[in-house]
Amino acid sequence: MTTQQGHRRRPAVWALLAITLTAVLAGLTTGSAVADPAPSGGKLVLVLDSSGSMKEPAGDGQTKIAAARTALTQVVTKLPTAAEVGLRVYGATVFKRTQPGACTDTQLTVPIGTNNRPQLQAAIAKYKPYGETPIGYALQQAAKDLGPVGQRTIVLVSDGEATCAPDPCVVAQSIAKQGIDLKIDVVGFRVAGKARTQLQCVAREGRGDYYDADSTIDLEAGLDRLSTRAFRPFRISGTPVHGAAQQEGAPALAPGHYSDTFGADTTSKHYLIKRTMTGSTLRAGVSFRRPSGGSFVIQTEVRLNTLTGEQCGWSYPRAFDGDQGLATGTAASWSKYEKKNDECAESDQLVLTVNPGKDFRELKGVPYELRIDEEPPVDETTSLPAAAGDPVWVPMAGSTPREIVPGSSFPDAPLLQPGSYKTTLMPGELQLYKVKADWGQRIQAQITVPEMAGATAEAIDGIRYLDTALISPIGEDVYAVFAKKVPGGSYTKAVLTKRGLVKAVTSKEIRYLNRNGANNQDTGTSTPGEYYIAVSLTRKDDDKAFAIPLTLTVGLQGTAGTGKPTYVDGATPVSGDSITPTPTAEPSETPAGDKGGDKTEAGGPVQGSSDSDDGTPVVLVAGLGGGGLALLLVGVFAVLRLRAKPSPAPAAGNWQHGQHQYPPQYPNQGSPQQYPNQGGQPPYPNQGGQPPQQPPHR
Incomplete structure (x- = not known):
C-alpha cells in the first residue's frame, strides 16, 4: 500500500481500536446538531491484549505495542473529561502458562471513572507485552468492573486465540444475560481460523460488533476523521409504563410519549388510549431496535381496536438498515372508509396492542417507545x-x-x-x-x-x-x-x-x-x-x-x-x-x-x-441487470395497482408461505425476491384495511 506523503503509518488494528473507542465514547453522549456532545451516563472498559505476541512487528518498522501506545495516547487526549472510562489489560505480569496465576493474569490498571486522563496516559506508557492470553477470565472481570446497571460497553482487542480456560465465547454468552445494556465489541488483528472464529463468537454472543484488521492505514488521519462522530447505542425514551397481558387492567394513557419492554413470550401488551376530544384522530407509533443480524421481516404487530374488538388500524413494523437498526410500526383510528357504527372515531377509549409475534425470542427484554398523538376533527375539508x-x-x-x-x-x-x-x-x-x-x-x-x-x-x-x-x-x-x-x-x-x-x-x-x-x-x-x-x-x-x-x-x-x-x-x-x-x-x-x-x-x-x-444512475441500472430491473418494475406495478384498490385487513396468521406471502396491509404485495435488499419485506407497510365507502370529515 502506498503511503501518503507527510503521514506516518500505523497498524490497522490500532486505527480500528481508535475508531471503535471513539465511536463507543460518542455513544455515551448526547448533543445538538453542531455542538460537541455531553456525557449521558454510560460506562466503558477497554480490555487490551498484553500477551507476548504484541512484541511482533507491526509492519512499519515498529512493534505492535509501540503502535498501540501511539494510538491510545491520541485517543485519550480526545476523550470527554466527564465520560466514564477504564483500562484493563491481560497477560501483563505472568510470563508462562506453567507459572501460578497465568490464567488469571488481568488487572484493572485504571478504574472506571471521570477526569482520569492523566492516569490513562500513564498506564498506556507502561503497557508492555509479556505473558499468556486469558481472554475469558479478563472478560468476566471487565463485566464486574462495569457494574450491574446502565449502558455498559467492553471493547476487547486481541491478536490471537485464548490460551486459558474459560472459553471466551461461553463467557460472552453468560455476560449477555446480564441485560441488553451490556455489549462486547471485538477487534481481531491478523487472526484467522479458530482464533478468528472464537473472537467473532465473543462479539456475536456479546451483542456487539466484530472487525477484522490485517493491513496498515493512516492512523492519524483516521483518528481526526472520527473525532466528532457519534456512533451511539440505540436509545429509548419516554415515561415508563407497563402494558397489561389483557385488555382488562390495561394502563390508561393520554396522548404522549412512553416506553415499555417486550416480554419473554408471545403474550401481547395492552394499553387504553384516552381521547381528549370527541371525533379526534388517534395515532400510535411503536419503535425499537431491530434484532442484530435478524431478518428485515419483523412480525411484531401494532394494532388499534375499539373496546368491543372492532379493528381500527394495524401494521407490522418497517425495518431500517444497520447493525443497530430501527424498526417502527404504526396504527391510526382514522379510516377513509365509513363504517355503520364508527366506534373508531367516536369511542372515548381505544385499545393499543403490541404483540411480538414469532420474533419474541430475539425481542425478549428489548425496550420500545410508544408515541401517541391526537388530532382534532376539522370544521370542513x-x-x-x-x-x-x-x-x-x-x-x-x-x-x-x-x-x-x-x-x-x-x-x-x-x-x-x-x-x-x-x-x-x-x-x-x-x-x-x-x-x-x-x-x-x-x-x-x-x-x-x-x-x-x-x-x-x-x-x-x-x-x-x-x-x-x-x-x-x-x-x-x-x-x-x-x-x-x-x-x-x-x-x-x-x-x-x-x-x-x-x-x-x-x-x-x-x-x-x-x-x-x-x-x-x-x-x-x-x-x-x-x-x-x-x-x-x-x-x-x-x-x-x-x-x-x-x-x-x-x-x-x-x-x-x-x-x-x-x-x-x-x-x-x-x-x-x-x-x-x-x-x-x-x-x-x-x-x-x-x-x-x-x-x-x-x-x-x-x-x-x-x-x-x-x-437514476446508469451504474445502478447496470448493477440491477435485466432480472433485477424487471423485479423492480414488478414492484412499481404492484404499488400502482394497489393504490387504486385497498386490501381487506388480514386475519391472524396470514404471514406464511403459500397463498399469503405478505400481510395484505402492505400495498406492495409480492414475493420476497421483489425486494431483495430488504429481506423480502416491502418498504412501506400500510395501516388499516377497511371496506371502501364514503369518508366522513374528521
Missing part, C-alpha cells in the same frame, strides 16, 4: 388542498457544510435547519437526523459522497448500498416512491463504489387530505411535525473498519402554513400542530430552494447528465 401528487425534485444550492453529530435513534437525532452538513458514515451504522416541516411543505434530503482513494477506496471493496429513508413523526416510512428528477433515482437504495455517489430522497407535500391515501407516503405526510432522515451503509461480514465522508444537504420546499386546516372549536392537536421552523443556528448561505446556477460541488444541484432521464 372542502376548502383544503387536495391530496398531494407525486413531487418533482427542485435542485438545492449547496452552502459551506458544517460539522454535524448524527444520532442513531429518535431521542438523539439532531434538529437540522435547511443547509449543508458534513460527517462520516461507517458500515453497519444507522444515522438519524430530525427536520421540522409545516403544512404545505415537503422535505428534500441529498447525500453526496465524493470519490475516494487510498485505504478507504480499498476498504469499500466493490459495490455497497447506501440506504436513505424519510420517517414521519409517528414512525411511518414516507419517502415519495414516484417522485420525479430525484438525483440518484427515487428508490431508497443507491450503489456506492469508490467513485462516490449522489443520492436524494423527498416526501410529498404535507396536506390534511393525504390521510385518505393508499400508502404511508400519503398517510404519513398528513400532519406537520418533526420528521426524520435515516442514512445507513451496508456492512460485509469481513469488513475492516473505515468511514466514508459525506455531505447531507437538507431543504424545505413550499410555503409554510399553506393548507392548514381549521379545527373544530379552535382545538389544538396534542402533537403535530403548525410548527413553522424558526432558525436556531446559522442559516444556510443560500436560501433553500434556490437553484444556485450550475454548481456541482458537494451539496449542490446535481442533474443526471451521464445518468438516465429520471436521475
Whole structure:
C-alpha cells in the first residue's frame, strides 16, 4: 500500500481500536446538531491484549505495542473529561502458562471513572507485552468492573486465540444475560481460523460488533476523521409504563410519549388510549431496535381496536438498515372508509396492542417507545388542498457544510435547519437526523459522497448500498416512491463504489387530505411535525473498519402554513400542530430552494447528465441487470395497482408461505425476491384495511 506523503503509518488494528473507542465514547453522549456532545451516563472498559505476541512487528518498522501506545495516547487526549472510562489489560505480569496465576493474569490498571486522563496516559506508557492470553477470565472481570446497571460497553482487542480456560465465547454468552445494556465489541488483528472464529463468537454472543484488521492505514488521519462522530447505542425514551397481558387492567394513557419492554413470550401488551376530544384522530407509533443480524421481516404487530374488538388500524413494523437498526410500526383510528357504527372515531377509549409475534425470542427484554398523538376533527375539508401528487425534485444550492453529530435513534437525532452538513458514515451504522416541516411543505434530503482513494477506496471493496429513508413523526416510512428528477433515482437504495455517489430522497407535500391515501407516503405526510432522515451503509461480514465522508444537504420546499386546516372549536392537536421552523443556528448561505446556477460541488444541484432521464444512475441500472430491473418494475406495478384498490385487513396468521406471502396491509404485495435488499419485506407497510365507502370529515 502506498503511503501518503507527510503521514506516518500505523497498524490497522490500532486505527480500528481508535475508531471503535471513539465511536463507543460518542455513544455515551448526547448533543445538538453542531455542538460537541455531553456525557449521558454510560460506562466503558477497554480490555487490551498484553500477551507476548504484541512484541511482533507491526509492519512499519515498529512493534505492535509501540503502535498501540501511539494510538491510545491520541485517543485519550480526545476523550470527554466527564465520560466514564477504564483500562484493563491481560497477560501483563505472568510470563508462562506453567507459572501460578497465568490464567488469571488481568488487572484493572485504571478504574472506571471521570477526569482520569492523566492516569490513562500513564498506564498506556507502561503497557508492555509479556505473558499468556486469558481472554475469558479478563472478560468476566471487565463485566464486574462495569457494574450491574446502565449502558455498559467492553471493547476487547486481541491478536490471537485464548490460551486459558474459560472459553471466551461461553463467557460472552453468560455476560449477555446480564441485560441488553451490556455489549462486547471485538477487534481481531491478523487472526484467522479458530482464533478468528472464537473472537467473532465473543462479539456475536456479546451483542456487539466484530472487525477484522490485517493491513496498515493512516492512523492519524483516521483518528481526526472520527473525532466528532457519534456512533451511539440505540436509545429509548419516554415515561415508563407497563402494558397489561389483557385488555382488562390495561394502563390508561393520554396522548404522549412512553416506553415499555417486550416480554419473554408471545403474550401481547395492552394499553387504553384516552381521547381528549370527541371525533379526534388517534395515532400510535411503536419503535425499537431491530434484532442484530435478524431478518428485515419483523412480525411484531401494532394494532388499534375499539373496546368491543372492532379493528381500527394495524401494521407490522418497517425495518431500517444497520447493525443497530430501527424498526417502527404504526396504527391510526382514522379510516377513509365509513363504517355503520364508527366506534373508531367516536369511542372515548381505544385499545393499543403490541404483540411480538414469532420474533419474541430475539425481542425478549428489548425496550420500545410508544408515541401517541391526537388530532382534532376539522370544521370542513372542502376548502383544503387536495391530496398531494407525486413531487418533482427542485435542485438545492449547496452552502459551506458544517460539522454535524448524527444520532442513531429518535431521542438523539439532531434538529437540522435547511443547509449543508458534513460527517462520516461507517458500515453497519444507522444515522438519524430530525427536520421540522409545516403544512404545505415537503422535505428534500441529498447525500453526496465524493470519490475516494487510498485505504478507504480499498476498504469499500466493490459495490455497497447506501440506504436513505424519510420517517414521519409517528414512525411511518414516507419517502415519495414516484417522485420525479430525484438525483440518484427515487428508490431508497443507491450503489456506492469508490467513485462516490449522489443520492436524494423527498416526501410529498404535507396536506390534511393525504390521510385518505393508499400508502404511508400519503398517510404519513398528513400532519406537520418533526420528521426524520435515516442514512445507513451496508456492512460485509469481513469488513475492516473505515468511514466514508459525506455531505447531507437538507431543504424545505413550499410555503409554510399553506393548507392548514381549521379545527373544530379552535382545538389544538396534542402533537403535530403548525410548527413553522424558526432558525436556531446559522442559516444556510443560500436560501433553500434556490437553484444556485450550475454548481456541482458537494451539496449542490446535481442533474443526471451521464445518468438516465429520471436521475437514476446508469451504474445502478447496470448493477440491477435485466432480472433485477424487471423485479423492480414488478414492484412499481404492484404499488400502482394497489393504490387504486385497498386490501381487506388480514386475519391472524396470514404471514406464511403459500397463498399469503405478505400481510395484505402492505400495498406492495409480492414475493420476497421483489425486494431483495430488504429481506423480502416491502418498504412501506400500510395501516388499516377497511371496506371502501364514503369518508366522513374528521
